[in-house]
Amino acid sequence: MPHSSSSVLPVGRYAYDAVDKNFLKERVAQFKEQVARRVSGALTEEEFKPLRLMNGLYLQLHAYMLRVAVPYGVLSASQLRTLAYIATRYDRGYGHFTTRQNIQFNWIKLEETPEILDILAETEMHAIQTSGNCIRNVTADQFAGAAADEVLDPRIYAEILRQWSTLHPEFTFLPRKFKIAISGSPKDRVAARFHDIGLMARQGEHGRPVFEVYVGGGLGRTPVVGSKLRDDLPEEDLIAYLEAILRVYNAFGRRDNIYKARIKILVQALGVDKFLEHVNAEFAAMDRAKYRLPDTLVEAIRARFGHPAFEPAGDAAQQLAQHRLADSAFSRWVDTNTHPHKQPGYIAVTVSCKPAGGIPGDVTSEQMTVLADLADTFSFGELRVTHLQNVVLGHVRQDKLYQVWQTLEQNGLGTANIGFITDIIACPGLDYCALANARSIPIAQKLSERFASATLQKEIGALRLNISGCINACGHHHAGHIGILGVDKRGQEAFQITLGGASDQDVVSIGQILGSALSEDETVDAVARIVDVYLARREPGEQFIQTCRRLGTAPFKDAAYAIA
Amino acid sequence: MPLLENGQLKEEIWQVAIEGEALPEGNVLVPLARLPEALGRNSDGALGVLLAPDEDVEALRIALPRLTAVQLTFPIFRDGRAFTQARALREHLHFKGVIRAAGHILPDQYEFLLRCGVTEVVVPEKTDVSVWERAHKAFTVAYQPSILNEAPEGVALRRYLSR
Known part of the structure; x- marks a missing residue:
């Protein structure tokens, strides 16, 4: 090894x-x-x-x-x-x-x-708390430490929370699983309001961060957008406040029905004001000194993170521009699969793990090795897994980007579809999962093939398509602009379509069910007709989700069920 | 059933109040509802309360100076409410007496119980103490403060665990 x-x-x-x-x-x-x-x-x-x-x-x-x-x-x-x-x-x-x-x-x-x-x-890896009714892996922005719009690096706090939650004596037998996400950019790339606790960090006074705290969001059977508990939680109170929230949840969360055991149900049952009262009472009673997170501690954690040793930009940007002029396929990939970097001469790359007809998120051993080699050569030995099931090379010099793309292309990793309709999120579904009602993978593959044309995808533009094989919503179907939910229809696999969900940017919304479930092939055709409605009725510059919000679900529903 | 305390099995010294019967002489554990009656009892025996998982430790605040023990309950090992109750008894009510845990408890939870302030666990007859001891000694550090106020270790919130 x-x-x-x-x-x-x-x-x-x-x-x-x-x-x-x-x-x-x-x-x-x-x-x-x-x-x-x-x-x-x-x-x-x-x-x-x-x-x-x-x-x-x-x-x-x-x-x-x-x-x-x-x-x-x-x-x-x-x-x-x-x-x-x-x-x-x-x-x-x-x-x-x-x-x-x-x-x-x-x-x-x-x-x-x-x-x-x-x-x-x-190699400093483990499987601790990736399941069970405990605090799960804390997620962060996939462009952390790279994004041009970043205010502060959320990974330092994600690490602090990872350590704090590891084998926590009080919170290892919670009513249900507990998920925390943290963003260090005003643009929410972590779906903070679809988490049990979502944290949005920003710079406060005196050079130390403050956190907006959202609680009780989530997908699953009962999709809920999280409520804001605090606007300006000081860094030093981060651990204490999270302890207070978890204590209220552990004491009062339901344990008689696993489908009603998440914190979102407790927040709904009590009402957010009452819930906040409980949290504030707990917080006020706590020995704050004991749970204080001093800035020295934060800096000690930060000091154990490596940082990329960036080189001067030189003519990297000009070289990239030349490479783009010379190769239009490369240029299309740059359009979709890169993100602006805060360091001049650098760029962040999203490697698509969703090739046409492929299984979203699946990567072979050979591809992993290729990605590891690319990271070593071109991105300071670092990679990120995104919550959209892709892989990010965070810090690539712009003049090396063409080389990176060529290697990706040669290894089935060069698909130019980030943010497009074929950048599908899908859970493992009935091919693997004991909970699933339907297979998520075959329908994802069919949709991916149906929209494989680069021209068509570009024409359609930004469109999030998410597929879950059951109501537990591991494929985040409620948060998809178009969501697909596998159900059991009298012993047959069938699929419901939801429309208008979103978990990014400014507006967070939960997709609405369009109508009765369809077969796999009917669903693929219905999605195609929904997209046709958008293409026919959009106004200039309007994205799919914006057209959905303007028109409402009716015309899409009519199209989806037109022939089926 | 025997008790596990500091790695040793010991004999039970408490009687549990029987529903519908008068409180016995000697050390007795009573449900919260019978606390007023027990406080009025004329006996030299010690008094403890059986707290159900859905009962708030705040209900004990006034009586606490007169209580020797509080027993918390695990209806099933997955129901972790007693962890929060134990920690609140120590941290918010500053209870210095015995906190017992009873019910369906796994040895793998032992260290968590100790770090939340539990001092005695009611265990089944013929319990293999070595399994509980191994659970207690499995880790040399923890990653968060606890009511035991262990000494800080190195970076972050790490603490040395007592062995």
């Missing part, structure tokens, strides 16, 4: 010290013992289940699935090589990037899991 011997701090993520590494070893040893107790019968399957889930191990339809944590989505090249090795050695040669910026392996054997966790620990 691959090894990293570099003593330089890893760019974009926290570098473990000896104590952190020892902690991971202790965690693996603990899990080995738990597996042994399960095998001996000392633990029942009911008792073992939450223990294995807290180590990211699910029992799916055909095999165990292991979900590996990628804190705030950031991976070092050496870590991605380790994941490639695991995919080859212990799985079937591929992995699947998830909407929580993690990666999961679908064909894992229980008895090999402790060994895999050992290997992960070697």
Whole structure:
């Protein structure tokens, strides 16, 4: 297996010290013992289940699935090589990037899991709290530390929250799972208001950040847009305030019905004002000094993050312009798959993991190795997994971009479709998942083929298409401009269409169901007709979601059910 | 059932009040509803309260100086409300007495219980103490403060765990 011997701090993520590494070893040893107790019968399957889930191990339809944590989505090249090795050695040669910026392996054997966790620990990785009724992987903006519009780096705080929530003694047996996202840019790229807690960081007075705190958002069976609890939470109170929210949730959240156990249901039941009263009462009663997050501590964490050593821009921008003039396919890819960088001469790249007809988020071992090599050569050894199931190379010099694209092209990773209709989010669905009602992957592949034409996609423009195989909404269908939900219709797989959801930018909304469920092929045709309505009736410069909001669902519904 | 305290099994010294019967002599644990009756009891025995998971620890505030123990309940090990109750008893009410945990509890939860302020766990007969001890000693550090006020270790919120 691959090894990293570099003593330089890893760019974009926290570098473990000896104590952190020892902690991971202790965690693996603990899990080995738990597996042994399960095998001996000392633990029942009911008792073992939450223990294995807290180590990211699910029992799916055909095999165990292991979900590996990628804190705030950031991976070092050496870590991605380790994941490639695991995919080859212990799985079937591929992995699947998830909407929580993690990666999961679908064909894992229980008895090999402790060994895999050992290997992960070697490169400072683990599967801790990627499942279970605890605080899950904290997600952050995929352009953190790179985006031109960034106010501050959210990853420092995501790391602080990751550490604080790790084996938290009070919050490891919550009513239900708990998801936190944090953005350091005024433009919300983390869907903060669709999280149990969403944090929007901005610069406060005296040079220290403050946080807007949203609570009770989420998708699933009951999609809810989160409510704002605080506008200006000081940095030093971040941990204390989150403790207060979690305590109220742990004490009062419902435990009699798992479908009503998320914090959003509690916030709705109490009303946000009453909920806030409870949180404020708890916060006021707390020993704030004990839970204080001093700026020295924040800076100590920041000091363990590596930073890219940027070079002067030189003529990088001019070279990129020349490359674009010379190659129109490259130029189209630059249009869709790059994001402005705050450093002159650099650019952030989103590598699409959604080729025409492919499985959204699936990447082979070979592709992982290619991406790791590209990161080492062109992006300071750092990559990010996005919550839209793509991979970001955060810091590419503009004059090297053409080379990066050529390598991506040669390896099936050069699809120019970021933000377009084929940049589909899809959950694993009934092909793997024990909860699913319908297969998400085949319909995603059909839609991806249907709209594969580069010209057509560009004509359609920004359109988010999200697919979930069941009401649990892992594919975030409610947040899609067009959402597709797999249902069971009298024993047959069928699909409902939702319209008008959005989780980005200024307006957050939940998609509305258009009508009764259709078959897979009917759904693909209905989506095509919905898109035709948009193309026919849009006003100049209007994006799909804007046309939906202006016209309402009626004309789209008529089109969707016109022939079917 | 025996009790686990500081890594040792020990004999039960409490009786639980029986519904519909007069309170016994000696050390007794009573449900919250019978606390007024128990406070008026004429006995040298110690008094403790059985707190249900949905009961607020605030209800004990006035009586707390007269209580020797509070017993918290896990109807099932997944129901973690007792963690918050224990921590609130220590942190908000500054309770210095015994906090017991009873019900369906896994050894894997032992360290969490201790760090939330529980001092005794009611365990099944013939419990293998070594499994609980291993759970207690599994980790050398934790990543957040707890009511045990462990010493800070290195960067961040890390704390040394007592072994």
